[in-house]
Amino acid sequence: MTEFLFYHLQRQPLTKVLPQLLEKSLERGWRVVVQASSDERVEALDAHLWTYRDDNFLAHGTWRESEAALQPVLLTVHDHNPNGATVRFLVDGAPVPGDAASYQRIVLLFDGDDDEAVAAARARWAEVKAQGFEATYWQADESGRWQRSA
Numbered sequence: 001m002t003e004f005l006f007y008h009l010q011r012q013p014l015t016k017v018l019p020q021l022l023e024k025s026l027e028r029g030w031r032v033v034v035q036a037s038s039d040e041r042v043e044a045l046d047a048h049l050w051t052y053r054d055d056n057f058l059a060h061g062t063w064r065e066s067e068a069a070l071q072p073v074l075l076t077v078h079d080h081n082p083n084g085a086t087v088r089f090l091v092d093g094a095p096v097p098g099d100a101a102s103y104q105r106i107v108l109l110f111d112g113d114d115d116e117a118v119a120a121a122r123a124r125w126a127e128v129k130a131q132g133f134e135a136t137y138w139q140a141d142e143s144g145r146w147q148r149s150a
Helices: 014-027 039-051 113-130
Strands: 003-009 032-035 074-076 086-093 106-113 134-140 146-148
Touching: 003 113, 014 032, 014 039, 014 074, 014 086, 014 106, 032 146, 039 074, 106 113, 113 134
Parallel strands: 003 106, 003 134, 032 074, 032 086, 086 106
Antiparallel strands: 134 146
């Protein structure tokens, strides 16, 4: 059954948290699709994942590429799954895909300083729980370590 993980971003921005979570996913051998709500965000994430660390980069591609199906991490604005991902990340309010049950995990990252994003996350929480999915809520502690809160 698909597990939904809600990450409440408060002390760290998406650009810091997302690469860390993607790295952990790849270490576990998972293929990932990251869905953003705009082409501009996809472009920004694409550039960021190549340069976020001085000593490494995160191999990935975008949905526009001819070899999208081969990418371990794919950035998109669509609800498709061309790389056969088992984990889907939703950022910037991207909607839950219609095929949510086909994933092992769906990770929703939302800005805890944005009242609209928090309200949308609460609504999604209620929605996925009503559909019978398992959902967990994560917050970073003072040292930046993620703690399961619910």
